[in-house]
Amino acid sequence: MHEYVIAVGIVESLREFSFRSGRVVKSFRVVVGELSMLNLEQLSEALKRLIEASEVSGAQFSIEVEPARVRCGTCGYEMAFSEAVSGLSEEERETIHFLPDLIASYAECRRCGSLDLRVVEGRGVSVRDVIYVEH
Amino acid sequence: MHEYVIAVGIVESLREFSFRSGRVVKSFRVVVGELSMLNLEQLSEALKRLIEASEVSGAQFSIEVEPARVRCGTCGYEMAFSEAVSGLSEEERETIHFLPDLIASYAECRRCGSLDLRVVEGRGVSVRDVIYVEH
């Protein structure tokens, strides 16, 4: 559900960028970390609506998912998303949805059991490759 | 002077790598962060001596310096090495020579005065591009 507020953050960032530089945003890429388990359709819908109603209307975008990699600091083992979140409750997934780094609180290394986990990739949302044209 | 012990660490890492994999190290690249202010000649000399006396004798290497970039978390300004260390005492430089991140204790942003600095690049020593051949 908070996909909406993320879209607000993205569109306002681009608006400001556009306003400051006097340039028009043509397109951008949204990379969504797999751990955040965001609803891509909701995010895309919200982005479309907000873009249309804003000064960056006309901007095109794509959304893609960055696979998660969670590394164990003890044994070096790397877990992919499915392994990292397997066995977690609905409530725990919901928390990771907001704060992907909290995987460190809920999961443990599937190889050695260590709680010393860090997210290497596939955490949150980032906006990349903003293409703009002069006004 | 502690260039010697760094060389020990590098050569022992390569020895172990070689021993475990049964492969012979042909060459490697040493990248020295500018902030560490290491004496490259001393490092090179120590490496040569230690390599010759070890199981990795014959390995070739190159040493290069990675320029430092220190970024202010408050205003975003980026300082290069000379700007970051300018005005520091001999003793302060000596400390940074051991613990490059301690630049955060001694320097301040030249633009806004903030102490919130982080080293983006050019911190310590790393060994890259190890090329090996089968025994």
Place this chain on the structure above:
Amino acid sequence: MVDYREKLVEKRLRSISQVVMVTGGKGGVGKSLIASTAALLLSRSSNRTGLLDLDLHGPSSCFILGVKEAPVESEEGLVPPVVEGVKVMSIDLLARGKPLPLRGHAKEEVVKEMLALTAYGELDYLLVDLPPGTGDELLTVSRYVRVNGVALVVTTPTQLAVNVARKVVEILSSIPVRIAGIVENMSGGGATSPSRDLAREMGVEFLGSIPYDLALNSLVGKIGGRELLSTNFAESLSYILKKAGFKIT
């Protein structure tokens, strides 16, 4: 690369009149108890008040205030639970007592996301309970509150605590974040103390001292917010907040 959180944090903080960072550097000096009690006192004086617990490894505010409800997801983000009028957000409401072995950049990420996603709405005061140290939590939040932020630096009358507090004052002054003053907690009551010396040395106001309150030991975590307000501790803190210019009636 655009970080969408920056814009959201800015926007959220614009609806908050004052962000009060409770810091000090040293652990165990009473930052959490002061942040929680200050939030209760400000709320009682009809201020719209929030509390953000940024002690990611050792969150204490929810335990002190007896808050247990999880924040609720809405279109606007995470709506924090309310206790005695105070909107409370803490990692503890999400991690629920589990350890949080955060490494490297993770702390900065979590702090940014808690700031970006918590829907406090309009507030007169947001109290921020900081962990010991001068790391990512302090530095990240300091960066955002240069306009409407103010710091309460908590110490005890020991040289050990004052040594660390000095570092906090130096860092805050460099950013710069306005420092409301130094609060000496667990005070012996003398007219001289290393905390007073520090205030003088650094040109920061000495806001007053809070005596050691034996009653707290048996109360903290066993009572709710309301009972905390009737302690001697709360009374001393109330004077200090007034002196610092906060709206306490």
Place this chain on the structure above:
Amino acid sequence: MVDYREKLVEKRLRSISQVVMVTGGKGGVGKSLIASTAALLLSRSSNRTGLLDLDLHGPSSCFILGVKEAPVESEEGLVPPVVEGVKVMSIDLLARGKPLPLRGHAKEEVVKEMLALTAYGELDYLLVDLPPGTGDELLTVSRYVRVNGVALVVTTPTQLAVNVARKVVEILSSIPVRIAGIVENMSGGGATSPSRDLAREMGVEFLGSIPYDLALNSLVGKIGGRELLSTNFAESLSYILKKAGFKIT
């Protein structure tokens, strides 16, 4: 990419019989005072002893022990100064009271370098004074000492401290680092306490309690190591170390 520090750390730690991590999670529970005093006690009992202060933001050991000399550079690395037979290394001997606003990966880098570059030589015991929290300092050192490491978990008889200590115990058990036991500091002396409950709950030995020692307030930082040894605090700690199996005569 090869990290030359890993190999050096391994090598250094092989010449140290036991690494004793003094941790607890909560700030202000007495970790630094216990680490420093334990080092003095072990040294007095003819053990070759070192102390590594890893509280990067709030280093206290040098102040407690009255150490001021800087480490000396040699071919082998940094040779630490010696006080009462204890080889002491701390960021404080390098940063000299300056603030250390470290961010992100910087803490892990500094911890690795302190471990890789400090030339302790052969030791029977290396005491590691850890900061509050369960972040990079604790996690980094834990990774290296799985063979010869042991943890002393320090708490106070408050639920607030015990909540955080539980997290430390959970993390250490998962790595796993052997836990020598739980030490209750600033104890009221009762036979029941949240620390004892924690020990039972987690299957960890309860090593004993150290009473609140009023004399310390006026002593810490004003005396050297020798005087610290004649306090009641040191005497209680001495029993605890014996119980934990350390060579105290």
